[in-house]
Amino acid sequence: MEKETKSRRWKQNPEAVKSDILRVARSEFARNGLSGTRIEDIAAGTKTSKRMIFYYFGDKESLYEAVLEDCYSEVRAGEAELDLEGLDPVQALRRLIEFTFDHHRRNPDFIRLVMIENIHEARHMERMQRLQEQNLGAIGVIEGICKSGRAAGLFRDDVAPVALHWQISALSFFNVANRATFSANFGDALFDEAGQALLRRNAVRSILCSVLARPETVDLR
């Protein structure tokens, strides 16, 4: 049978077409939401036709879910690049916070898809149980930091890994997700490079500080 090797030399190979569709669909869904997106608008951005979208993905909702899954794994893969080996707990946590903050900024479409999922009460995301492992992985990293931080007597002993992850996510996510309304209400000074550097520094300081047993003993920059 060997479909994977031989038949992958069609006039135009379907994997490329599918991923072309996914790419355009991601940006359309991120921009306009599920009900706000028109399939024809997606088609217009691809090298193929509306017909092909239904041929490959069945219907709009399935396409949306494929986009969500695709985007999620890409972003999670990006997270795996962070290497905290050999760092002491405080430096490791600092670096994790900085990385997460930057990583969210680099992936605005992903943030928007998550916003949209929240509007839908995570209806579609719940179906994607493939994510659970990756999520547990993210928590695992924090658990490791917490454990060695407590062992070294540096961290408070009531730090909960999931709550810590929540804190990091909250600041990183809000920064991207609520930029538009925050700017509309209070100006966009916090969103130029200097402002972002300030917010990132504050994020590191506040989270580190709330986790440390004796904050005064550590340079919070």
Added chain:
Amino acid sequence: MEKETKSRRWKQNPEAVKSDILRVARSEFARNGLSGTRIEDIAAGTKTSKRMIFYYFGDKESLYEAVLEDCYSEVRAGEAELDLEGLDPVQALRRLIEFTFDHHRRNPDFIRLVMIENIHEARHMERMQRLQEQNLGAIGVIEGICKSGRAAGLFRDDVAPVALHWQISALSFFNVANRATFSANFGDALFDEAGQALLRRNAVRSILCSVLARPETVDLR
């Protein structure tokens, strides 16, 4: 003319009908977004008809904007109830954080409308310049706390009021806005009463801690 007194005894007075429409529209728009909401669904929830909605509000987008404005002023009015007079800066800030955290929890529809506005890049909110005064008021409160905190030597001297407001908003907002996806990914333990109390305590601790000149001198609970 005196329309306000005499003609307000129609069979059914229009102000009541309008606010009935606004009430239902708010919950529909909050639940389904702008494009996701069907005017007929709004009508079905009111005591009046679809025709009336167009009669009073013109079109869908205008209704949406009316809802946004209505909801915004209601929520902002609720904030005015907070009284920080007579508190020292640390207690005032602590109380402001706790209040904001709780206040967001109490107004999920408002949060959802803001999420939706962010999806639309705040397009409609920008048009509502009536909010600017109320926003400046919110910052004013924080400015006052910062000023006296610095004067008393309790706060760092580089605390920026808008950045502080950003921190408070980020945690309070994320807590409500991202509940669905966070739960889907990491379980809902943080969203029962005990979990919420923990997050609130952490929020107070981390923000206070990052603002204080000498965190170790203050009981962070």
Added chain:
DNA sequence: AGACAATTGAACCGACGGGTTAAAAAGGTA
């Protein structure tokens, strides 16, 4: 070549839903 499967295009369908028409009913004024 001929049979068969995978892929594509163009035209079409039908319901959904925002917005309108037309006209009646209700209230106010004199």
Added chain:
DNA sequence: TACCTTTTTAACCCGTCGGTTCAATTGTCT
């Protein structure tokens, strides 16, 4: 009563858009 303005109802209009039909085309296998 006659006449005007405001409010309400029911039926309708029509563009949009998710999804389909059907046949043509392209490629593979033998």
